[in-house]
Amino acid sequence: MSSGIAFVNGRYVFKKEAMVNVEDRGYQFADGVYEVIAVSNSRLIDLDAHLDRLSRSLAELEIAWPLKRRVLVLIFSKLIKRNNLKDGNIYLQISRGVANRNHSFPKTRVRPSLVITVSKFGRPSDKKFREGVKVVTMQENRWSRPDIKSIALLPNVLAKEFAYKKDSFETWFLDVDQTITEGSSTNAWIVHPKGEIVTRELGTKILGGITRARMVELARSAGMFVTEKPFSLQDALSAEEAFITSTTSLVMPVIEIDGKTIGSGRPGPVALKLKKLYEEFCIKGGVK
Ligand SMILES: Cc1ncc(COP(=O)(O)O)c(C=O)c1O
Known part of the structure; x- marks a missing residue:
């Protein structure tokens, strides 16, 4: 079951009101990466390993970090608190950003898009x-x-x-x-x-x-x-x-x-x- 408050491009928003731009390269080309991190007893499991893998995925696709690693961790903590999440998952997606549709990378600087959502009870029965x-x-x-x-x-x-x-x-x-x-x-x-x-x-x-x-x-x-x-x-x-x-x-x-x-x-x-x-x-x- 997914949960109420998400973080979308710099803002905490109700997930049902959250929006992404139709020109987002994640939406247009699947040009992005993601992570799913387990939350157990409100703590993130193997957080460093997930962030290391994220870093590697971003580097392989030449996508910049949208913000500093420690800021990302702060946002995770806030989302866990705001959603009162005890056991579940955090989903994070970073795309190359918003640009006019064109296969090659945008030639002007584009800020990568960041979406983070949380869900409760994501496990099999x-x-x-x-x-x-x-x-x-x-x-x-x-x-x-x-x-x-x-x-x-x-x-x-x-x-x-x-x-x-x-x-x-x-x-x-x-x-x-x-x-x-x-x-x-x-x-x-x-x-x-x-x-x-x-x-x-x-x-x-x-x-x-x-x-x-x-x-x-x-x-x-x-x-x-x-x-x-x-x-x-x-x-x-x-x-x-x-x-x-x-x-x-x-x-x-x-x-x-x-x-x-x-x-x-x-x-x-x-x-x-x-x-x-x-x-x-x-x-x-x-x-x-
Ligand atoms: C293709 C694939 N292999 C393996 C895994 C397991 O990875 P992890 O243990 O980091 O969840 C995943 C998880 O999404 C996956 O998509």
């Missing part, structure tokens, strides 16, 4: 976490830089809808070599029968999920064996467990891929343990 979810696969059809958190999400939107129509929670993209890259809005993980936990390595083929990074760190600190490398659909189908991670789905067990049951068909011990570790991390305020 307890039932899904208890029972696990189904995943389907489709051929990778995104651009070659999904490591940039761009707002150009049409292939991801279509992939999520594909999952929905197949009564599934997520679609995993299959690269040309039949390895899984990631989900439409989540990172993909499997657990091999001998306990090795595998998720694809960072690079240009996946978005470097903040939850993924935190999970790698939490799992290794707990003595679990994590390898960052590609895995194939075949590996996934014969895995002991599978799961997905993201800011909004946390650690979600996967019990079926393309109609084939994974492991016991129930959420596995590794996914459950990681979810617990992550929840404990969030309860502590998410700061290390």
Whole structure:
């Protein structure tokens, strides 16, 4: 459920009254980037990592920061207070700004547009976490830089809808070599029968999920064996467990891929343990 007060280009406004210019390049070309940051007990989880990723996305697209990083953090705090947000998400979008429609970058200085909204209760149901979810696969059809958190999400939107129509929670993209890259809005993980936990390595083929990074760190600190490398659909189908991670789905067990049951068909011990570790991390305020 989205919440009342947003921050739009320098002003706090009621979200239902908030407006963007029709010439905004985010609206015209999807020329912008975004972040989704979890709020737990009114605290922002892994804030620095999100802002570092934002900084990288902006730099890759040559979009300037619309304001100083510490000012952005102050605005987040204000929005959390004004919306009385305890648990939910902050959504932030920065576009290249407003200019006459023309594909190339504006040649005069344009101020990047900034929109921040908050939402409450953005998480999947307890039932899904208890029972696990189904995943389907489709051929990778995104651009070659999904490591940039761009707002150009049409292939991801279509992939999520594909999952929905197949009564599934997520679609995993299959690269040309039949390895899984990631989900439409989540990172993909499997657990091999001998306990090795595998998720694809960072690079240009996946978005470097903040939850993924935190999970790698939490799992290794707990003595679990994590390898960052590609895995194939075949590996996934014969895995002991599978799961997905993201800011909004946390650690979600996967019990079926393309109609084939994974492991016991129930959420596995590794996914459950990681979810617990992550929840404990969030309860502590998410700061290390
Ligand atoms: C394509 C994609 N991969 C992975 C993720 C997970 O990233 P994070 O853990 O930072 O939410 C997302 C989240 O939006 C995503 O869109």
